[in-house]
Amino acid sequence: xxxxxxxxxxxxxxxxxxxxxxxxxxxxxxxxxxxxxxxxxxxxxxxxxxxxxxxxxxxxxxxxxxxxxxxxxxxxxxxxxxxxxxxxxxxxxxxxxxxxxxxxxxxxxxxxxxxxxxxxxxxxxxxxxxxxxxxxxxxxxxxxxxxxxxxxxxxxxxxxxxxxxxxxxxxxxxxxxxxxxxxxxxxxxxxxxxxxxxxxxxxxxxxxxxxxxxxxxxxxxxxxxxxxxxxxxxxxxxxxxxxxxxxxxxxxxxxxxxxx
Numbered sequence: 001x002x003x004x005x006x007x008x009x010x011x012x013x014x015x016x017x018x019x020x021x022x023x024x025x026x027x028x029x030x031x032x033x034x035x036x037x038x039x040x041x042x043x044x045x046x047x048x049x050x051x052x053x054x055x056x057x058x059x060x061x062x063x064x065x066x067x068x069x070x071x072x073x074x075x076x077x078x079x080x081x082x083x084x085x086x087x088x089x090x091x092x093x094x095x096x097x098x099x100x101x102x103x104x105x106x107x108x109x110x111x112x113x114x115x116x117x118x119x120x121x122x123x124x125x126x127x128x129x130x131x132x133x134x135x136x137x138x139x140x141x142x143x144x145x146x147x148x149x150x151x152x153x154x155x156x157x158x159x160x161x162x163x164x165x166x167x168x169x170x171x172x173x174x175x176x177x178x179x180x181x182x183x184x185x186x187x188x189x190x191x192x193x194x195x196x197x198x199x200x201x202x203x204x205x206x207x208x209x210x211x212x213x214x215x216x217x218x219x220x221x222x223x224x225x226x227x228x229x230x231x232x233x234x235x236x237x238x239x240x241x242x243x244x245x246x247x248x249x250x251x252x253x254x255x256x257x258x259x260x
Contacts, residue, residue: 016053019045023053024062024078029140033071082139089114091214091222092124094260095253099126099224102249106242108228110249111136113149118165118172120150120223128228145169145180148199148211149225151187155197156213156221162188187211196243201230208233210243212250217257224250 026034026042034042036050043050054072057063061077086092092112099110107128113120119141127135136142144150144165154162166184173180187197196212203209209227216222226246227233233242 033073035071094256098249103128110226114222118144146203148209149223151197152211152213152223155188155191195247206230212246
C-alpha cells in the first residue's frame, strides 16, 4: 500500500484538505498558470475533483481565474501564507547580509533553503554581479539528493531521519540509485571531515556548488549553497575558496543567532 493510501486511512486525516493543498503545491516558478487538465496531470487527481477544488480555492481567495486563458494562478491568499512562513524563518534576516557579501566577493550565487519532501525549496537567494550566476528565485525547488544544498541537509539530520529519507529517495531514484547513494554517502563523509559538501556536475553537468547545513535552535535543519557555472568554478576553487568561505559564513550566522 502506498504511503499516501496509508495516510488517507487515518481517521484524523482530512483527504479533501490534503487534495486542496496538492493543488496549491502544483504551482511553482515557471509554471504559475495552470488549467484543470494540467493540474490533474500534476497531481494525479480526477478532473471532476480538480474542478471542484479549483472552484473552492478561487472562492476562498487562494487562486484567481483567468477566463481568457482558462487557467488559474496563485492569488493573494497564498502570498499571505508564504510570507507568514518566511517570516517564521528568522535566519533569513540574519543571513542575508552575509550571503550578499559572499555572493559579491566571489561573484557566485548564495542561497538558503529547507527541505520540502524530496526537494529543497529556496528561502533566500543572493546573486553576484556576473551575468552567468545561477538565477533561481525564492520558492524555486531543486533536488534533495543530487544538489549541494540537499546533500548538506542530509548530512546534518539525525541518523533516523536520514535513513527514512534514503529509503524514500531509493524508491524515487530507482533507475540510478547506486550513483545517487554514493554521492550522498560521500557528502556525509565530506561534511564530517571538512565541514562542507559538494555537487560537482551531479545535479546539472554545468553547475558546481558547495553546501553547508545549519541546525537552528529549534532543531530545524536548513542549508546554504554557493555555486555557479562549472567552467568558472573548478574543483580546486570549490575546495580552496568556496567551501571554506561558505563554512565560515554559516558559522558566523550560527554565532549571531546564538546571541539574538
